[in-house]
Structure formats: structure tokens, C-alpha cells
Amino acid sequence: GENVEQHPSTLSVQEGDSAVIKCTYSDSASNYFPWYKQELGKRPQLIIDIRSNVGEKKDQRIAVTLNKTAKHFSLHITETQPEDSAVYFCAATKGGSSASKIIFGSGTRLSIRP
Amino acid sequence: SAVISQKPSRDICQRGTSLTIQCQVDSQVTMMFWYRQQPGQSLTLIATANQGSEATYESGFVIDKFPISRPNLTFSTLTVSNMSPEDSSIYLCSTETSGGTDTQYFGPGTRLTVL
Numbered sequence: 001g002e003n004v005e006q007h008p009s010t011l012s013v014q015e016g017d018s019a020v021i022k023c024t025y026s027d028s029a030s031n032y033f034p035w036y037k038q039e040l041g042k043r044p045q046l047i048i049d050i051r052s053n054v055g056e057k058k059d060q061r062i063a064v065t066l067n068k069t070a071k072h073f074s075l076h077i078t079e080t081q082p083e084d085s086a087v088y089f090c091a092a093t094k095g096g097s098s099a100s101k102i103i104f105g106s107g108t109r110l111s112i113r114p
Numbered sequence: 115s116a117v118i119s120q121k122p123s124r125d126i127c128q129r130g131t132s133l134t135i136q137c138q139v140d141s142q143v144t145m146m147f148w149y150r151q152q153p154g155q156s157l158t159l160i161a162t163a164n165q166g167s168e169a170t171y172e173s174g175f176v177i178d179k180f181p182i183s184r185p186n187l188t189f190s191t192l193t194v195s196n197m198s199p200e201d202s203s204i205y206l207c208s209t210e211t212s213g214g215t216d217t218q219y220f221g222p223g224t225r226l227t228v229l
Contacts, residue, residue: 032216034217042222046219102218104157105156
């Protein structure tokens with residue numbers, strides 16, 4: 001089955017700097033890759049996603065890149081702000097007409113230093 | 115996105131007892147998913163619940179321990195049976211949006227503590 005590895009497990013960056021979180025997946029049939037942000041005591045919230053027919057997607061300060069050949073994808077946050085502090089999870093799934101289970105990475109705890 | 119609610123939001127239970135968690139969605143959905151998130155850990159899928167059929171359980175999870183009901187297209191329950199302290203976790207339900215976009219949205223979670 002699918003396996004998703006995520007690095008680093010913790011990341012501390014200076015406010016205003018960029019943060020990068022990397023994930024690899026094992027199943028070449030996976031074609032949908034969402035990223036979730038989970039603040040303390042809250043539910044995971046979808047922040048961005050990418051499908052396998054796209055190499056990059058941006059939404060304001062957040063971008064995700066996908067390398068299908070290498071089976072890895074990354075989350076990039078630019079101009080980090082204190083409210084970016086949270087745990088981030090990458091995930092992979094074989095999307096399609098029937099609901100497919102999502103496999104989550106182990107998470108990255110991002111801390112923004114003032 | 116779907117609006118998902120869960121009850122209870124938290125509970126403290128004695129070992130050996132059972133707790134039923136409810137998940138309500140504001141629109142009809144095909145699949146609902148139940149996850150467990152142990153303290154400081156990632157999300158682990160327990161089972162997938164399809165209306166009108168038996169839930170499909172992931173490796174390491176069994177129906178006797180985590181029975182699931184799915185009586186209609188907007189509601190599901192997860193029961194944690196014969197609880198032990200190792201069952202202390204956050205339990206979350208999720209569902210896709212209608213139209214099969216693959217995107218899953220989560221309920222607020224139920225924080226369970228077993229003494």
C-alpha cells in the first residue's frame with residue numbers, strides 16, 4: 001500500500017523567511033496530494049492541494065510542487081508569519097470516482113521565531 | 115466544503131466502558147471516514163463507512179473494537195468498545211465534498227481520555 005514520508009519533523013524559521021516541507025510517496029498510482037494545517041486543539045484544515053497532471057500550484061504565500069518521476073512533493077511557505085506556526089501534514093491518495101483513502105505523512109511542526 | 119459536526123467534543127471515560135461518537139454532515143455524502151490521532155502523532159485511518167454496507171476496516175482495527183454505523187447519507191457513529199488507556203486519542207470523522215473532488219474535510223474531533 002501507499003506510504004508517505006515527511007521531513008523534517010520539526011522546523012523553526014525566522015519570521016519573514018521561507019519554510020519548505022518535503023514528502024515522498026511510494027505508490028506511483030497516487031494522483032492527488034493535499035496539504036493540511038493543524039493548529040493546536042483544532043481540526044486539520046486543507047490549505048492547498050495538487051493533482052498529478054500539474055507540476056506546481058500557488059496560492060498567495062503558499063506553493064506546492066510535485067515531481068512525479070521522483071515521487072516527491074513539497075510545500076513552500078514564503079514570508080512566514082506567526083500565524084503560520086502549526087503542524088503541517090502532507091498526504092497522498094489515488095483519487096477517482098470512488099472515494100479513496102488518504103494516507104498522511106507523519107507531520108512537521110513549524111515554529112516561526114519573532 | 116461540507117460542514118461537519120461531532121459529538122461529544124471530549125469525554126473522560128473509565129476503562130472497560132464504551133463510548134459512541136456521532137458525526138453529522140450538512141449534506142449527503144457517499145463515504146465517511148473515521149481517523150484516530152494519538153497525542154503528537156499523525157492521522158491514522160480506522161475505517162471507511164459507506165451507507166448501506168459494512169464498514170471497511172484498516173489493518174490493526176477490528177469491528178468488535180470499533181463498530182461503526184452509517185444509517186443514512188449524512189450521519190455516522192463510531193463506538194470505541196471496552197476502552198483502555200491506550201484508546202486515549204482524538205477521533206475525527208471526515209468526508210469528501212459532494213461531486214467526488216477527492217478533497218476530504220474533517221470534523222472538529224472528539225478528545226477521548228480513558229482512565
